């Protein structure tokens with residue numbers, strides 16, 4: 489059983505996987521169930537950029553919040569055949585996490601469909617994406633997020649967040665971890681999934697295993713998703729580095745794994761192959777927990 493806990497069905501232009509392509513790629517990648525979401529922002533193509541962007545890092549144009557993303561996810565899910573739909577957990581993310589009215593938007597979108605199984609991936613600190621997104625910079629302990637975290641706790645669903653450990657200029661200093669810890673202290677009942685453990689493209693924190701170990705000890709509802717840029721740091725020649733193997737084996741019920749694919753052009757199969765290396769390196773009980781059981785408990789309440 490492999491549950492991919494981190495799938496974006498749209499890219500940064502909000503181009504989405506068709507239901508047929510989604511079904512084909514999921515089967516091709518060997519994924520049994522998937523937690524799917526959109527992306528909360530869309531890249532603009534302004535007059536001063538000669539080439540159409542394909543990714544948020546293409547050109548200097550800004551990104552803006554794009555709440556339609558959740559409707560794209562909901563409609564994709566509705567178009568899947570029933571036997572596949574029940575194996576897909578849609579989550580919603582299309583709001584500005586610095587807006588104190590965000591909770592009203594979350595409530596509205598949630599009430600429009602009975603398919604939602606969680607919130608996320610909420611983009612908080614995200615190196616270049618933060619710099620390119622219009623408006624106030626988000627952070628994990630923003631007051632606007634308190635009612636959203638309460639909402640997740642009341643409905644017993646998880647909230648997945650991207651929150652860098654530090655800024656690219658101070659990768660080893662973990663300058664933003666306290667903001668995450670503060671939010672976790674304020675919301676001990678909320679199940680939180682920290683996507684790629686605060687590691688980002690330009691943020692390569694030093695000794696991140698220790699930071700994660702401390703946070704897991706202090707916050708029993710915190711989980712970590714093993715995905716994307718984090719894998720470059722914890723996989724060495726296809727094997728888990730000892731520090732991270734120890735960490736996962738010590739807390740097997742606190743990790744999930746995800747491909748973090750982005751829309752129709754990602755190579756889902758290749759990302760899952762990396763996850764397979766990681767999972768193969770775990771003892772069997774831990775492997776089953778990380779590959780599937782933890783995600784089933786979090787997003788399917790199974």
Ligand SMILES: [Zn+2]
Nearest residue numbers: 494496609748
């Ligand atoms: Zn992601």
